[in-house]
Structure formats: structure tokens, C-alpha cells
Amino acid sequence: MYVGKTLAVLLGSGLLLGASQLQAAATATMLADTCAGCHGTDGASNGPATPSIAGNSETYMVDTMMAFKSGERPSTVMGRIAKGYSEEEFKLMGSYFAKQPIAKTSQDLNDTKVAAGSKLFGKNCEKCHDEKGGLADDDSGILASQWLPYLQYSMVDFKAGSREMAKKMKKKVDKLSDDELAALLQFFASQQ
Amino acid sequence: MSKINRRSFIKIAGSAAAVSAVGFPAIAAAGGKKQVVIVGGGVGGATAAKYIRRADSSVEVTLIEPNKDYYTCFMSNEVIGGDRNMDSIKFGYDGLRKHGVTVVHDTVTAIDAKGRKVTTKGGQSFGYDRCIVAPGISFVDNIEGYDAAAAEKMPHAWKAGPQTVLLRKQLEAMPDGGMVLIAPPPNPFRCPPGPYERACQIAHYLKSHKPKSKILILDSKDKFSKQGLFTQAWDRHYKGMIEWVKAVDTGGGVKSVDAKTGTVSTEFDEYKPAVTNIIPAQVAGTIAKVAGLTDEKGWCPIEGKTFESTIHKGIHVIGDAAHQSPLPKSGYAANSEAKVVAAAVVDLVNGREPGTPSWVNTCYSIVAPKDGISVAMVYNLVDGKVAKVEGSGGLTPMDSSPEDRAREEQYAHSWFKNITGDIFG
Numbered sequence: 001m002y003v004g005k006t007l008a009v010l011l012g013s014g015l016l017l018g019a020s021q022l023q024a025a026a027t028a029t030m031l032a033d034t035c036a037g038c039h040g041t042d043g044a045s046n047g048p049a050t051p052s053i054a055g056n057s058e059t060y061m062v063d064t065m066m067a068f069k070s071g072e073r074p075s076t077v078m079g080r081i082a083k084g085y086s087e088e089e090f091k092l093m094g095s096y097f098a099k100q101p102i103a104k105t106s107q108d109l110n111d112t113k114v115a116a117g118s119k120l121f122g123k124n125c126e127k128c129h130d131e132k133g134g135l136a137d138d139d140s141g142i143l144a145s146q147w148l149p150y151l152q153y154s155m156v157d158f159k160a161g162s163r164e165m166a167k168k169m170k171k172k173v174d175k176l177s178d179d180e181l182a183a184l185l186q187f188f189a190s191q192q
Numbered sequence: 193m194s195k196i197n198r199r200s201f202i203k204i205a206g207s208a209a210a211v212s213a214v215g216f217p218a219i220a221a222a223g224g225k226k227q228v229v230i231v232g233g234g235v236g237g238a239t240a241a242k243y244i245r246r247a248d249s250s251v252e253v254t255l256i257e258p259n260k261d262y263y264t265c266f267m268s269n270e271v272i273g274g275d276r277n278m279d280s281i282k283f284g285y286d287g288l289r290k291h292g293v294t295v296v297h298d299t300v301t302a303i304d305a306k307g308r309k310v311t312t313k314g315g316q317s318f319g320y321d322r323c324i325v326a327p328g329i330s331f332v333d334n335i336e337g338y339d340a341a342a343a344e345k346m347p348h349a350w351k352a353g354p355q356t357v358l359l360r361k362q363l364e365a366m367p368d369g370g371m372v373l374i375a376p377p378p379n380p381f382r383c384p385p386g387p388y389e390r391a392c393q394i395a396h397y398l399k400s401h402k403p404k405s406k407i408l409i410l411d412s413k414d415k416f417s418k419q420g421l422f423t424q425a426w427d428r429h430y431k432g433m434i435e436w437v438k439a440v441d442t443g444g445g446v447k448s449v450d451a452k453t454g455t456v457s458t459e460f461d462e463y464k465p466a467v468t469n470i471i472p473a474q475v476a477g478t479i480a481k482v483a484g485l486t487d488e489k490g491w492c493p494i495e496g497k498t499f500e501s502t503i504h505k506g507i508h509v510i511g512d513a514a515h516q517s518p519l520p521k522s523g524y525a526a527n528s529e530a531k532v533v534a535a536a537v538v539d540l541v542n543g544r545e546p547g548t549p550s551w552v553n554t555c556y557s558i559v560a561p562k563d564g565i566s567v568a569m570v571y572n573l574v575d576g577k578v579a580k581v582e583g584s585g586g587l588t589p590m591d592s593s594p595e596d597r598a599r600e601e602q603y604a605h606s607w608f609k610n611i612t613g614d615i616f617g
Contacts, residue, residue: 026549026550037554037611041610045606048602076592
């Protein structure tokens, strides 16, 4: 009985099979911790430009990271790093960040623009970026309280066509003026 | 699987009580609290302290560091270039105290690996179940005449602090038309792109304040990190201001200095620069050698998975002091290694097998305002050793757009705020 238990323990720990044959996946925490250097502890970025990734849905994270990995989504450094991970690893990271609270930022914003953005939000963005960009479940990425330079970079890429927009979004964006888009970004950044 | 009879099973069972499945000594968790002592409060040490407490608040962590404040080496080149002040790279230890880390300001003088005890200059001693050593670098006398007194005339500024301020003041005091000489160290050394980013930052200052001045880099190597990108950036922003001379053209770079006369000599030539920045060759921080953790090359050999010393069991070495290659001697690497080791140490003191590690590195260099470049890489464990994940990482492309490089500069500053928050916050 004692012997049997020991065998089970040894088998379970991998001693009898050799550790190298049994290389398990790194844990979600292990993988997510590697992101903190650039995206902040637990994905809550201190800014000024690198986005917070805390609170994003797992689906959004996996889709985003796979798009970075393939080059479908343009980037500076993220694509190079994304090439080092598997979809399975992105799922683990995504599961970790999905459990973190949305990061709150304090940024210098233009009140007039925020107010203008607030008026445009309902008609143009709310369907897919619900709760003022703070709902994870719509899998569209947390925009609420996000760092403004990041939002601006994203819009530059969308407008330039280097990053693909969802069809519904493109329809709206094409109709909005640059000032209106700028106001919307300020509105999202202002959410607390 | 070979046949195991009942007797050998019992033998294995018996040894399993004292040795965990992977051969690490198990700690008698019953009784006293689990103790981890960390030697050195830089990037590696401070990150490890915080992340151990995050993972298991029942582990008592004592961090021993002589200085009350830590000045980050990263971004110190911006202080030298004048775009940043010292306060912005200064970090204290109150954040770690809030995580329940006991911070002791003292200097470790000995580590007794057998007795599992650390002793300090102040006469204190600390027992441990696991010790993490993160002492950074110390300098080697590879340049004749470059001693502690010479460093006050010709600063290295390779440990941020008063040396950074000294180099900055010398640049402010030098005349327009003067020469700044930078002597980068041989490999391996802390922050491989650092000397060349420094050239950019100094040139950035000189360009607007002392435009007739020149920078001469007398290297002890024939090539260097991000070379193509730096050479391109020098041409883009500081055309004609920076001259880099490879080792083979000078017989190996700077051979000697005379701090009294301000003379710098190579095998063939003598120079009298207005400002001289000598960055000496490096080895692991002094305590690593004193504790017998270094090899003949002066760095600490380690197991890949847990960064446990291959010389002394129970001691893990992280950051610049470790033989961490292919991970570079960078702040991000030290931060990443510290988290892996923190997780391993928490597992080990709880009698568990450490999990599969994962590391990452990103090094930004700011070559001018609104112009940043980077190198990145993901690492995993292959056959017990740290390995680059194939296909990952790499450099900023040579043909990257000004818009992308402006973003990289913003990401570099974001990285600084996030990594320092991750270490000390």
C-alpha cells in the first residue's frame, strides 16, 4: 500500500520518465508575468503609451496576439514577441488577464473633446464597445480608461488601412471627421 | 521502465522523504517559517522579493541592500544627455515593505552555503531555506591606471548614481569643440547597447549646445549590439559627430589612462579628450566571488530551470551576475529571471517541483527625441538550458518608418514606467 502510493507520487512527479520528456506548459501566471515589464504588473499599464491589457476577454487576447503573430495587425515590437508563443500559451495569458480588473488611468484630457465624444459614442460605437468601452464580453478590447496615445496609434493604423477594421466599424469611421474621431478617443480615455 | 523490487521501492520511498522528486533538498516546512534571503536590491533582487510575496505571503523574505535608494541604469543615459533628472531614475524600498518584505540596509560579507546563513558588515546574520544572490556587476582592472581615483576624473557611469551626475557635469562644463571619448568594455557586460545609446544621448546634447564637439568611441570589440541601427541613427541625427573605431584598428581599444594629465592611450595613439568615459570590463558583483559562486570567467554558473548555482546548492543567482546567456545582461532579463526564480523558490520551499519557466527580454534604446529602436526575444527551457524560441524576437527593422520609431520611443518610456512599477511598486 505504502509502496503503491510512492510509485504514484514518483510517476506523478515525472521522476521515472525523466523531466525533459515531460515538459509541461508554463502556467498562466508564469506566462502573464512576462508581459508586465511593458504592460505593467497584472497588465495595468502606467502609460504613457503602452496599453493596459488587464480585463480584456480571453477571446480578444487570443485573436489579438494571433494577429500580431501573423503580422495581420501591424506593430513595432509586439509582433516580434508574439512569434515566440503558441495559441495555447495566448489562451493561458488571456485567461490570466481576463481575471484582472480594468486599469484606471489618470490622463490630461480635453474636457470639450470628451463631451463631444460622449455625444457621438451612443450612435457610433456603443453596439460593439458597450459600457463605454468597459465591457469585456463583447470581445472588442477594453477601451475604457485606455491610454490615449495607444488609442490614437490604433486609429492612425485603422485609417491608413494597415490594420483592418470590422466592416461595421469601417462604415462608421468613414463617416466621422478627424475631429469627431479624436473626440471619441478622448471620451474612451476619460472613463473611470 | 526497469523492474523495481520491493526493497528498492522502500529505499526510494525513504529518500523521497528527504529529497523531492527532482532532487532538490526538501525543506522541513513543519516548525519554523520558510525563510528566503535576497542579497542585492537592484532589478533582479527587488523583483524576486516582491514576486515571492505575491505568490506566497507565508514565506518570509529579507532583502539586504546597502543603499537606501536605487538608481536605475536604464534611462540613465537620458540623464547624461540632459533630457531627464536623477530623481526620475531614483527608487526606494517602501513599495517592497508594503508587500511585507523585510528590507535591511547593510552589506553582505559572507554567505555560508552549508550552514545556510548570510552575514553582514553590520554584524547581523540571517538563516535561510533559499538564498537569491543578485549583486549585479563589479569592474575588472583591464585598463592600466584606471582605479577608483581615476573613476572620479574619468567616470564610468555604468552604475547609476553619483557617477552619472559626474559625467553629466563634465559634459556641461566642457568647451564647444571639445572631444568626448567613450571606451566601451569587452563582452560580456551589462547593457550591451548601452555605450552606443550613450553616444546618441551625448551627441543629442552636444548638437544643440556645443555643435562643434565630437565623440570618439574607441571600442574593445569589432562589432556591437544593434550596430546597423545605431550606425544608421548616428548618420540620421548626428552626421559627422560620432566616430566609432573598432578594436582591430587600435590594437584592442583603450589600454591605459593617466587620470592626472587626462591622457588616454591605445597601443598606437594618445588622446587628451575634454571628457572621458571609461567603461571597464566586468564580472559578477563582488559578493558572488567572495561566496564562491563564480567560475574562472568571473560569472556565476547556474542551472537553466531555476537559476540555482551549480556550485552551491540552495543559492540562486539572477541578473547580470549569472551566466544567463542567451538571455542578455539587461534590466528586462533580470526582471524576467527574477519572476521565474521567485516562482521556483516558492515551489521549492513548499516541497513542490518548480514549473516550466518562460522568459522574455526587450531592450529599447533612445537614439534621439521621438526616435527609439529595440531588440526583443522570447526564451524557453530546452534540455535544461535557457534557449531562444525559434522565430521569435529580433531587431527594429532597418527600414522602419519615422512614425514607428516615434512610437518605439513612447513605448520605451512606457516600458520604463511599467518595469520600475513592477520592480519597486
